[in-house]
Amino acid sequence: MNSALFVVVFITGLALVAAALWIAGLISPRSFNPQKGEAYECGIPTRGTSWMQFKVGYYLFAILFLMFDVETVFLFPWAVIVRDLGVSGLINILFFMIILVLGLAYAWKKGALEWK
Amino acid sequence: MFDFSIITHWIDNLLRSWMPENAALFVEFVLVGVVLLLTYAVIALALIYIERKVCAFFQCRLGPNRVGPYGLLQSVADMFKMLIKELIEIKHTDKFLFNLAPYIVIVSSMLAFGCLPFGRGLIAIDFNIGIFFIMAVSSIGVLGILLAGWASNNKFTLIGAMRSGSQMISYELSIGLSFLTMVVFAGTMQTSGIVEAQSSGWFIFRGHIPAIIAFLIYLVAGTAETNRGPFDLPEAESELTAGYHTEYSGIHFGFFYLAEYLNLFIVSGIATLLFLGGWMPFHIGGWEGFNQIMDYIPSVIWFFGKVFVVMFIIMWFKWTFPRLRIDQLLRLEWKYLVPISLVNLLLMVLVVIFKLHF
Numbered sequence: 001m002n003s004a005l006f007v008v009v010f011i012t013g014l015a016l017v018a019a020a021l022w023i024a025g026l027i028s029p030r031s032f033n034p035q036k037g038e039a040y041e042c043g044i045p046t047r048g049t050s051w052m053q054f055k056v057g058y059y060l061f062a063i064l065f066l067m068f069d070v071e072t073v074f075l076f077p078w079a080v081i082v083r084d085l086g087v088s089g090l091i092n093i094l095f096f097m098i099i100l101v102l103g104l105a106y107a108w109k110k111g112a113l114e115w116k
Numbered sequence: 117m118f119d120f121s122i123i124t125h126w127i128d129n130l131l132r133s134w135m136p137e138n139a140a141l142f143v144e145f146v147l148v149g150v151v152l153l154l155t156y157a158v159i160a161l162a163l164i165y166i167e168r169k170v171c172a173f174f175q176c177r178l179g180p181n182r183v184g185p186y187g188l189l190q191s192v193a194d195m196f197k198m199l200i201k202e203l204i205e206i207k208h209t210d211k212f213l214f215n216l217a218p219y220i221v222i223v224s225s226m227l228a229f230g231c232l233p234f235g236r237g238l239i240a241i242d243f244n245i246g247i248f249f250i251m252a253v254s255s256i257g258v259l260g261i262l263l264a265g266w267a268s269n270n271k272f273t274l275i276g277a278m279r280s281g282s283q284m285i286s287y288e289l290s291i292g293l294s295f296l297t298m299v300v301f302a303g304t305m306q307t308s309g310i311v312e313a314q315s316s317g318w319f320i321f322r323g324h325i326p327a328i329i330a331f332l333i334y335l336v337a338g339t340a341e342t343n344r345g346p347f348d349l350p351e352a353e354s355e356l357t358a359g360y361h362t363e364y365s366g367i368h369f370g371f372f373y374l375a376e377y378l379n380l381f382i383v384s385g386i387a388t389l390l391f392l393g394g395w396m397p398f399h400i401g402g403w404e405g406f407n408q409i410m411d412y413i414p415s416v417i418w419f420f421g422k423v424f425v426v427m428f429i430i431m432w433f434k435w436t437f438p439r440l441r442i443d444q445l446l447r448l449e450w451k452y453l454v455p456i457s458l459v460n461l462l463l464m465v466l467v468v469i470f471k472l473h474f
Contacts, residue, residue, distance in 0.1 A: 004145070006241055008145045008240075024203060040272070040362055040363060050268075050270055058281065061285070083303045
């Protein structure tokens with residue numbers, strides 16, 4: 001039942017966008033002008049493409065994020081039953097967390113968290 | 117307190133007595149879709165109006181007051197204006213990705229919206245991994261924003277999308293860790309289960325120190341996640357024109373606008389769900405008369421009331437703090453919020469294991 005509802009909500013989202021675009025296509029005006037299709041930048045013709053190499057700093061954070069996000073995924077099942085596991089559950093997961101914190105500490109020491 | 121599942125069961129039985137099972141199921145699905153679509157649109161319009169009014173009062177202005185009484189119809193008028201604007205086709209864009217991006221943004225916010233419990237028995241999708249599912253689908257929204265910025269082939273949009281991507285994935289961590297903290301406390305990930313677990317007291321009171329820290333972290337990270345307030349670098353008007361949606365016109369832009377406000381609602385809704393008791397009324401132990409009066413207020417009003425309070429706080433942030441720089445933004449997350457949330461998670465585990473909570 002829930003999975004079916006998931007599909008229903010998904011389709012609702014798609015339908016909202018599709019219907020609004022359809023209505024807009026029916027009632028919105030159309031005019032053609034060669035200047036109109038230019039990229040909105042500063043008035044003079046755009047130089048080159050924007051699909052280019054970009055500052056590496058952003059990607060570095062993406063990699064760090066990957067490490068921590070996978071950790072969160074592993075921690076969720078543990079979090080649900082931590083009440084029943086008690087102290088032994090905490091000790092077991094502590095090793096996992098320490099390795100992770102070491103990873104963060106290493107990245108910090110290496111200067112990966114600095115914006116250069 | 118009124119249980120909305122009475123209405124849904126009544127409709128279910130009515131439909132089943134009229135038509136075969138499969139047809140009844142189909143009609144119910146269509147009903148769910150239509151109701152969800154309407155609430156989605158109405159909440160978005162109401163939020164845009166509220167945001168403009170709140171913003172106006174913070175700046176000693178009147179805000180919208182011409183269209184309808186107190187300007188109430190202003191956002192409806194704006195919606196129609198957006199619908200009749202031309203959808204300009206830009207040259208040199210990646211057409212497929214450019215058109216795909218609004219779908220991703222809207223669908224991700226719609227899915228997260230469907231998981232919120234609005235009242236007793238009033239929830240569309242009630243997965244047993246509810247809160248995890250919300251985290252998963254709302255992080256897909258980043259993909260839409262990145263695609264929008266990349267596909268537009270414009271320098272402003274590219275910078276906006278990159279900033280937005282790094283900001284949203286970074287703050288996703290604190291959000292995940294504060295979710296985790298509360299899941300440890302609740303012992304379940306099901307959204308309705310989390311609300312039921314708060315019938316004897318809201319988590320922010322029962323979980324005392326770690327819950328309050330998690331709430332504050334969630335509030336900061338949630339503000340960043342919605343690209344609002346002091347964290348609005350992705351669409352900093354004064355630097356990047358409009359950030360990642362510079363090249364979108366008419367209703368195409370409207371989708372990003374809609375999703376942004378709905379994300380604000382979803383973030384406040386999750387804060388309410390996890391910390392402020394969802395649709396549970398406010399109870400004080402021992403005060404029986406007071407508690408009974410509180411029980412008379414319908415659950416939907418409780419939920420929306422709490423959501424609007426949290427939302428007002430997030431709007432307040434916007435007019436209080438100046439915009440951060442990208443390096444300050446990432447430093448705040450990685451050097452302060454992530455270590456604090458990790459320590460806070462361990463603190464919460466200790467509180468739960470040694471039963472130090474109320």
